[in-house]
Amino acid sequence: MIRFDQIRVTFDNFTAISDLNLEVAEGEFFTLLGPSGCGKTTALRTLAGLVTPSSGDIHIDGKKVTALPSDKRGIGMVFQNYALFPSMSVRENIAFGLKVRKTAADERAELVRDIARRVDLSDDQLEKNVSELSGGQQQRVAIARALVLKPKILLLDEPLSNLDAKLRQQLRVELKELQVQEGITTVYVTHDQDEALTMSDRVAVFNKGVIEQVGTPEEIYERSATEFVCNFIGDSSKLGPELVSRLASASGRQLDPRQLSYLRVEKPFIDVGADSGDTSVSGQQVRTASVEGQIVGRSYHGQHSRYTVRSYDSDVKVLVKETGAAALDVGHTVQLHLDPAYVLQYQATS
Structure with a gap:
């Protein structure tokens, strides 16, 4: 489904990713895990088309998309910093992509109501301006805006980092359930090991632009391949x-x-x-x-x-x-x- 083939990303004299070779299967919930500055978000943004690799290629469904614009890759993305339209209401933000697709108004309204319920946004909140919402509520709007389009591939960059613990746990479950129900291939970036272990089918642990280990949550935890993975995952x-x-x-x-x-x-x-x-x-x-x-x-x-x-x-x-x-x-x-x-x-x- 997704393949990183010898991807290298450099910014001036800094190498963010040195030689990334990685495959994500169709329908898989795949997590890129690691500390801040390890290259996981750069890898995600390269897949999204927001970062151009210095060398190597990215393939989606067997097609090379390295030079393809972001909006042509069939990808939905949720950013850590929301990236919402401040002048629009919550409803308008969620419906924006549907409107661009020229989805009929009645269908658009139904889809927005449905996804709003899934992410715990009330009817009253739908009518508010996004600036009137808390940070956690704004993140839910960003998640809803991506999910309402039912993308084949969903990219999530630390989407729950601004939520309180109870809501984070709730949305973990809902995101995973929705991913399974819809069969969405999901690539998820986080530094939170608990999120990675509980949500993922497989995990890639990054360290300084290099993958230290790829495996199931059980393999990563029980049979950590390197000292770094052992120390980063869990407590020992x-x-x-x-x-x-x-x-x-x-x-x-x-x-x-x-x-x-x-x-x-x-x-x-x-x-x-x-x-x-x-x-x-x-x-x-x-x-x-x-x-x-x-x-x-x-x-x-x-x-x-x-x-x-x-x-x-x-x-x-x-x-x-x-x-x-x-x-x-x-x-x-x-x-x-x-x-x-x-x-x-x-x-x-x-």
Whole structure:
């Protein structure tokens, strides 16, 4: 459906994207994820025809579109900064593209009402000028304006960044549902790892103009290909060589203490002691390796608490589900259980 073929983008002496080769399948929800300045938005704008690559080609449906104007690519785009018409009402903004297409007035009005309901815009708000709306409401207008045209390809550049947490969660669900229902091929740019993991079919993780890994959310999280991906996605503990050696010895698994080692925070479990009658505070089955440690910190997050357990040369973070039981005290000695197969290791770079 979409193919980036050796795309290079430079601005004066700065290379924003060095050599991008990437394919997005038809009907896929594909996310470009990474920190600010990593090249993800430049890649999206190049696909939209708003940035001209220094070299390489972009293909859509097998057709080379590198030199094709933006309005000839069959793409709808939602910008982070809204890009609305300030002199028009909300209704007029949403209906603008339909009017350009010469859609009949009755059909246009029905389509606008339908998409407004989907993005939680009221009939009263449709009649307001966009300048009268909050930032979050304006972003919903921008999303509605793109979706009302039912584009074959939808590009979204940080579309939910200005919304409050509850509305962001609501629109995540609605955007994903609409994408599935309509079969819209969607390319989504975000720095929010939670958005990427919950919404995407596949994710490309960018770093300094280069893709570090492409895969499903599960592959990106569970089998991070590089240290950068491991640190950018989710939360992990860095394990020191002494603890890695102890885990290898206790389990018989091959772990190299000379490599950089990480463990996702939900993988280890705490055993409060031999007299507890339970293998872990979280109630999950303990496997393979056990090491002693001391609780040095706890933070409460509502449904769970995050403990920090010092074991040998490492501070290991552990998520524990809140069940109403008394919290473990700082200074308490515990057994830390984990499967060393979950340890992610990477070659140290000089």
